[in-house]
Amino acid sequence: MTISTLAGAPHIHYANGQLHVEGCAFEALAQEHGTPLFVYSKASMLAALSAYQRGFAGRNAQICYAMKANSSLAILQVFARAGCGFDIVSSGELARALAAGARPAQIVFSGVGKTRREMREALEVGIGCFNVESEAEIDVLNEVALAADRVAPISIRVNPNVDPKTHPYISTGLKGNKFGIAHDRTLATYQRAAALPGLHIVGIDFHIGSQITDEAPYREAVERMLDLAQAIEAAGIALEHLDFGGGLGINYNGETPPEADALWATLLAQLDARGFGQRKLLVEPGRSLVGTAGVCVTEVLYLKPGEQKNFCIVDAAMNDLPRPALYQAFHAIVPLAQSAPAGAQPALYDVVGPVCESGDWIGRDRTLAVRAGDHLAVLSAGAYCMSMASNYNSRGRAAEVLVEGTQAHLIRSRDSITDQMRNEHLA
Ligand code: LLP
Numbered sequence: 001m002t003i004s005t006l007a008g009a010p011h012i013h014y015a016n017g018q019l020h021v022e023g024c025a026f027e028a029l030a031q032e033h034g035t036p037l038f039v040y041s042k043a044s045m046l047a048a049l050s051a052y053q054r055g056f057a058g059r060n061a062q063i064c065y066a067m068k069a070n071s072s073l074a075i076l077q078v079f080a081r082a083g084c085g086f087d088i089v090s091s092g093e094l095a096r097a098l099a100a101g102a103r104p105a106q107i108v109f110s111g112v113g114k115t116r117r118e119m120r121e122a123l124e125v126g127i128g129c130f131n132v133e134s135e136a137e138i139d140v141l142n143e144v145a146l147a148a149d150r151v152a153p154i155s156i157r158v159n160p161n162v163d164p165k166t167h168p169y170i171s172t173g174l175k176g177n178k179f180g181i182a183h184d185r186t187l188a189t190y191q192r193a194a195a196l197p198g199l200h201i202v203g204i205d206f207h208i209g210s211q212i213t214d215e216a217p218y219r220e221a222v223e224r225m226l227d228l229a230q231a232i233e234a235a236g237i238a239l240e241h242l243d244f245g246g247g248l249g250i251n252y253n254g255e256t257p258p259e260a261d262a263l264w265a266t267l268l269a270q271l272d273a274r275g276f277g278q279r280k281l282l283v284e285p286g287r288s289l290v291g292t293a294g295v296c297v298t299e300v301l302y303l304k305p306g307e308q309k310n311f312c313i314v315d316a317a318m319n320d321l322p323r324p325a326l327y328q329a330f331h332a333i334v335p336l337a338q339s340a341p342a343g344a345q346p347a348l349y350d351v352v353g354p355v356c357e358s359g360d361w362i363g364r365d366r367t368l369a370v371r372a373g374d375h376l377a378v379l380s381a382g383a384y385c386m387s388m389a390s391n392y393n394s395r396g397r398a399a400e401v402l403v404e405g406t407q408a409h410l411i412r413s414r415d416s417i418t419d420q421m422r423n424e425h426l427a
Contacts, residue, residue: 006332006334006379008250008251008252008292008379008380009044009292009293009295009379009380010044010047010292011041011043011044011047011293012041012044012292012295012377012379014338017337017338017339018336018337018338019334019335019336019337019338019377021039021040021041021295021403022041022042022043022403022404022405022406023403023405023406024039024403024406024407024408025336026039026295026297026336026375026377027336027337027375029297029401029403029408030297030299030336030375032408033399033401033410033414034399034414035297035298035299035315035316035375035398036296036297036298036299036314036315036316036320036398037296037297037398037399037400037401038294038295038296038297038381038382038385038386038398038399038400038401039294039295039296039297039400039401039403039408040070040075040290040293040294040295040382040400040401040402040403040411041293041294041403042078042293042402042403042404043404043405044292044293044382045075045078045079045289045290045293045382046078046082048260048288048289048290048292048293049063049079049082049084049289051259051260051261052260052261052264052283052285052289054260054261055260055261055262055263055264055265055268056264056268056281059268059277059278059281060278060279060280060281061280061281061282061283062085062106062241062280062281062282062283063083063084063085063282063283063285064084064085064086064087064106064107064108064243064282064283064284065079065084065085065086065087065284065285065286065289066086066087066246066284066285066286067086067087067088067093067096067097067286067387068087068089068093068286068384068387069286069287069289069290069291069382069383069384069387070286070290070294070382070383070384070385070386070387071093071096071387072386072387072400072411072412073096073099073100073411074100074400074402074409074411074412075290075402075411076096076097076099076100076101076102077100077101078402079289080097080100080101080102080103081101084106085102085103085105085106085107085108085128085282086102086106086107086108087107087108087110087246087284087286088107088108088109088110088127089109089110089111090111090118091115091117091118091121091122094107094109094118094121094122094125094127098125104125104126104127104128105126105127105128106128107122107127107128107129108127108128108129108130108131108155108205108243108282108284109122109127109129109130109131110131110133110157110205110207110284111131111133112133112134112137112178112179114130114137114141116140116144119140119141119144119145119152120144120148123144123145123148123150123152124148124150127153128153128202129153129154129155129202129203129241129243130152130153130154130155131154131155131156131157131205131243132154132155132156132157132181132193133157133179133180133181134181135181135185135189135192138154138156138189138192138193138196138199139196141154141198141199142193142196142197142198142199143198144198145198145199146197146198150198151197151198151199151200152198152199152200153200153202154193154199154200154201154202154203155201155202155203155204155205155241155243156181156186156189156190156193156201156204156205157179157180157181157205157206157207158180158181158183158186158204158205158206158224158225158228159174159175159177159179159180159181159182159183159206160180160183160206160208160220160221160224160225161174161175161182161183161224162174162208162217162220162221162224163217164208164209164210164212164217164247165212165213165214165217166209166210166211166212166213166247166249167211167327167328167329169326169327170209170210170211170327171208171209172207172208172209172210179207180206180207183224183228186228186232187228187231187232187235190232190235190237191235191237194237201237201238201239202239202240202241203239203240203241203242203243203280203282204225204228204229204232204239204241204242204243205242205243205244205245205282206221206225206243206244206245207244207245207246207247207284208221208245208247209247210246210247210249210286210287211247211249211250211252211287212247212248212249212257213249213255213256213257214257215258215263215266218244218247218263218267219266219267219270221244222244222267222270222271223270225242225244226270226271226274226276229242229276230274239279240279240280241279241280241281241282242271242276242279242280242281242282243281243282243283243284244267244281244282244283244284245283245284246283246284246285246286246287246288247285248260248263248285248287248288249287249288250287250288250291250292250380250383251292251380252329252330252331252332252379252380253330253332257288260285260288286383286384287383287384289383290382290383291380291382291383291384292379292380292382293382294380294381294382294383294385294386295377295378295379295381295382296316296320296321296377296378296381296385296398297336297375297376297377297378298314298315298316298362298375298376298377298378299314299315299373299374299375299376300312300313300314300370300371300372300373300374300375300376301313301314301315301354301372302372303349303370303371303372305347309349309350310347310348310349310350311349311350311351311352312349312350312351312352312366312368312370312376313352313353313354314351314352314353314362314376315353315354316353316362316378316398317352317353317354317355317360317362317392317393317395318353318355318357318359318360318361318362318392319353319355319389319390319391319392319393319395319397320353320385320386320389320395320397320398321353321362321378321381321385322384322385322388322389322390323384323385323388324361324362324363325357325359325360325361326388330363331362331363331378331379331380331381332363332378332379332380333351333362333363333366333368333376333377333378333379334376334377334379335368335369335370335374335375335376335377336374336375336376336377337374340369341369341370341371341374343371344369344370344371344374345369346367346368346369347367347368347369348365348366348367349365349366349367349368350363350364350365350366351363351364351366351368351376354393354395355392355393355395356393362378363378386398386400386412391415391420394420396414396415396416396417396419396420397412397414397415398414399412399413399414400412
């Protein structure tokens with residue numbers, strides 16, 4: 001048996017000429033569940049988590065999985081059972097996290113637009129911290145907490161004005177972004193919040209962007225946050241925790257982001273040097289915990305040769321895999337069968353879906369030797385694919401399978417037509 005592992009995805013490999021995830025062949029999963037089909041490796045998620053756990057060994061740290069990356073219940077359950085808390089951004093995410101077994105005290109609530117209802121719900125269940133993003137939100141949260149006879153634990157998200165050198169749509173810590181409170185307003189905002197009876201300050205946080213592949217922006221943001229933390233504490237306001245957000249990138253197309261443990265060795269040395277190493281530390285990783293663990297299996301419907309382009313039309317589309325259309329993102333696409341099938345000549349294709357938009361592409365200029373009916377695997381599809389999937393073109397959202405060794409659990413059934421029309425009424 002020959003085994004060859006794909007770069008960046010340690011639990012996805014060819015064995016006996018067929019692409020496998022752990023002990024399961026994708027082809028068998030596609031036959032059983034149909035396509036498009038998202039398949040996740042539990043071992044891969046836990047391996048990604050253990051890089052963070054190694055990095056924080058001996059520290060007082062809480063990993064809060066940023067569930068926007070993939071909020072399917074069984075995925076949340078894997079992380080809850082492994083001891084993770086959660087970073088949430090809506091009451092929908094709160095309800096999902098609780099349904100999957102999250103401990104409320106380990107939940108942090110981020111986002112620039114929390115509604116009063118969402119604040120009340122989060123206060124009622126006793127979440128660990130509200131990551132507040134504006135001065136206006138501070139006043140509203142104080143009012144909501146007082147009305148509910150509660151005290152809201154808060155952290156203020158600082159906007160450190162650091163360039164994470166990633167796609168502009170996923171940069172969040174620059175002056176021009178809507179997120180966080182400007183660095184030079186931070187101390188005054190802490191002082192104002194400290195005077196409000198409905199709030200209890202517990203921390204400080206930042207999140208500078210996503211798919212960050214370089215250590216430097218983190219080092220810079222940490223330095224700036226520690227400057228602020230020192231100034232805030234000098235003003236008599238204690239900070240129980242420091243929260244560094246998420247953002248660590250993954251390998252989509254040969255990127256070489258640092259491993260979580262290596263990144264944290266550097267950042268912890270920085271914290272130690274400034275006397276913050278023994279503080280409670282929070283991180284909010286999303287993509288780096290689930291991204292490479294997921295694959296979307298799709299079937300080739302038609303090959304359509306053209307004058308300028310050849311198209312490989314598959315049954316997955318931008319409603320299933322929105323990242324290429326939204327961010328011109330690259331996902332590797334590989335065949336399930338390692339050797340080219342008889343009669344298939346390698347050719348250059350744009351891999352596109354059935355949705356009626358020219359923006360509906362999954363990969364451009366890919367060399368593939370395929371025939372109609374063959375299956376392809378779209379790699380690194382564990383993060384921000386299913387969680388951003390839609391029913392556009394009245395396409396049902398895909399099914400999802402979680403693989404554990406040789407076992408495959410169906411964790412989400414494909415949307416039926418009834419599912420799609422459930423909340424609608426003829427006038
Ligand atoms: N914490 C906060 C406050 C965030 O806004 C985010 C992501 C995270 C944590 C998790 O970041 P991660 O570790 O996953 O990079 N849809 C885009 C990514 C949007 C990220 C938004 N915020 C994409 O597909 O690339």
